[in-house]
Amino acid sequence: MNRSTISLAGAVAALAVLTGAAVVSGGGDRDTAPVASAARLPVQRSNLLCPAPSSSEFANTTYTSFTPQGTAGATGSGSAQLVPATPKGKALTPLKAAGKPATSSTDKPDAPALIGTADGPLAPGWTVQQTTVVDTGAGRGLLGASCVAPDSEFWFAGASTGPDRQDFLHLVNPDDTPAVVDIELYGKDGLLKASTGDGITVPGKSAKPVLLSTLVADKAQDLTVHVVARSGRVGAAVQAIDKKLGSDWLTPAAEPATSLVLPGIPADAATVRLVVYAAGSDDADLTLKLATPTGSITPAGHETLHVKSGMTSAVDLGDLTKGEAGSLLITSSQVHAAVPVVAGLRVTRGKGDKQEMAFLPATPAIETRSTVADNRTKGSTLSLVAVGQDASVKITASAGSSGGEPVSKTVSVKAGTTVAVPPPLPESGKGTFAVTVERVSGGSVYASRTLALPLDGVPMFTIQPMSDDHGMVDVPAARADLGILNH
Structure with a gap:
């Protein structure tokens, strides 16, 4: 048997082991053999990456790790651990069982980025919330983010290199080998010429913050950031610090699409700013609607939006919600060739020097289940919208x-x-808790969680989009077919 034949047989055996559903058959008619359907199984391993929380001496960060109970087929023992993305540092309190959150906290200004791994029954639906309160000084505000899974591509709508902003793109590499990343910034006139945005190396098992204003000379108020790993994979998030409006995390937006949902604009939003990027080769003509508690309406004066191809457009929608929670629905109005777009909102609450900002990106639908951790007895609001x-x-x-x-x-x-409700409270519960949303029936559901922690008259808040946790995956049935060795 030659080398290629051995390799092929090895590949078949490996596939059989990986799927756990292979049937070895020594003969018979392949054309008449029954075809087994794919099995729906829980994931066996999850990875999450958390950016370094804050360099402020006035920051206090809480990490909350949680896995929902009751994932069908999740059995045995498992672990869920967060370790620093640095040679030195202590691991956080591990999650020991599904259904009960594990928490850790730090007030160190040099707190590192974290690399997390969960396996076994703790892997399906594992989520980690990173919540930071900066009570004074530069970056004063509430910063919240659900730690992200590593990937090769991310979009962020609403970043800035303006004079009042200091935005850092945080990159975390979970693997042993280096990752090479390209960063593209798109403004109102298209792609900005970046001096150092191509080929940024993130060493293995490490993190790298990149100040966006060092990449380009342009002082752009509204930017779309496109992060592409040409080799390896990373986690990415943008930390936005505003001199007047506080600070928060921009988390990744949904992939470019011809219809988008931005769920959960707070009822008391003082201002709402929409940032949209047209990712197609044609200009995008968009229709905007606001899903209110009683139905969808067209925002007065903002019925449509034209976005040129490859460019970022921004529009102030004012106090869009008028005292009622709402969600923004964006659809392409082109009859023949709908154009995919990326979108995000910057939302502010409060007045004068008591303002605070948060970001809400376009969010994928919850196909089955989604979880957000670190909810408090007071201050948590779930927003749900059906399409x-x-x-x-x-x-x-x-x-x-x-x-x-x-x-x-x-x-x-x-x-x-849009339905905005406080989540139910645990019976006799103490401490923070997680909230899981499961779609039971009907149309597509989109969701977010607003966490409000007012401090010294500042309405500090943060919004976390709730994406499907992909805790279950389709594993195709496979069978070793030794007949292919005769070809």
């Missing part, structure tokens, strides 16, 4: 980090409306 058809969702509050029992309730959401 296409009425929908029903199950909301579950986990046990608290210091005890208690989970509580669930079912909520109905009419098509084209």
Whole structure:
């Protein structure tokens, strides 16, 4: 048997082991053999990456790690651990069991980025929330982010190199080998010429912050950032610090699409600024609608938006929600060739020197389940919007980090409306808790969580989009077919 034949046989054997569903057959008619359907199985391993929280001496950061209970087929023992992306540093308190959050905190200005791994029954739906309060000085504000899975591409709408902003792109490499990353910045006139944005190397098991204003000479108020790993994979997030409006994280936006949903604009939003990038080869003509608690309406004066190809457009929507929670729905109005776009919102609350900002990117639908950690007894609000058809969702509050029992309730959401509700509280719960949203029936559901922690008259808040946790995957059935060795 020659080398290629050995390699082929090895590949077949490896596929059989990986799928766990292979059937070895020594003969028979391949054309008449039954075809097994794909199995729906829980993921066996999850990776999450958390950026360095803050360099401020006035920052205090809480990490909350959580895996939902009850994932079908998740059995055995497992672990979920966050370790520093530096040669030195201590691991955080590990998550020991599904259904109960594990928390850690730090007030060190040199707190590192973290690399997380969960396996076994703790892998499906594992989520980590990073919440930072900077109570004074530069960057004063509440910064919240759900730590991200490593990937090769990210989009961010709403970054800036303006004179009042200091935005850092944080890159984290979870692997042993270096990752090489390209950073593209798109402004109102298209791609900005970057002096050092191509071929940035992030060493293995490490993190690298990149100040966006050092990449380009342009002082652009509104930017779309495109991060592409030409080799390896990374986690990415943008930390935005504004001299007047506080600070928060821009988390990755949904991939370019011809229709987008930005769920959960707070009812008391003082200003809403929309940033959109046209990713197609043609200009994008967009229709805007606001999904309110009673139905979808067209924002007065902002019915449509034209975005030139390869360029970023921004528009101030003012106090869009008028005292009622809402969600922005964006669709391409082209009849023949709809153009994909990337979108995000900057939302402010408060007045004068007591303002605070947060960011809300376009968010993928919850196909099955999504979880957000670090909810408090007061200050957490879930926003749910249904598109296409009425929908029903199950909301579950986990046990608290210091005890208690989970509580669930079912909520109905009419098509084209936004439902904003406080999550149920754990029974006799103490400490922070996680909230899981499961789509039960009906149309597509989009969601976010707003966490409000007012401090000294500043309405500090942060918004976390809730994407599907992809805790279950389709694993195709496979069978070793030794007949191919005769070809």
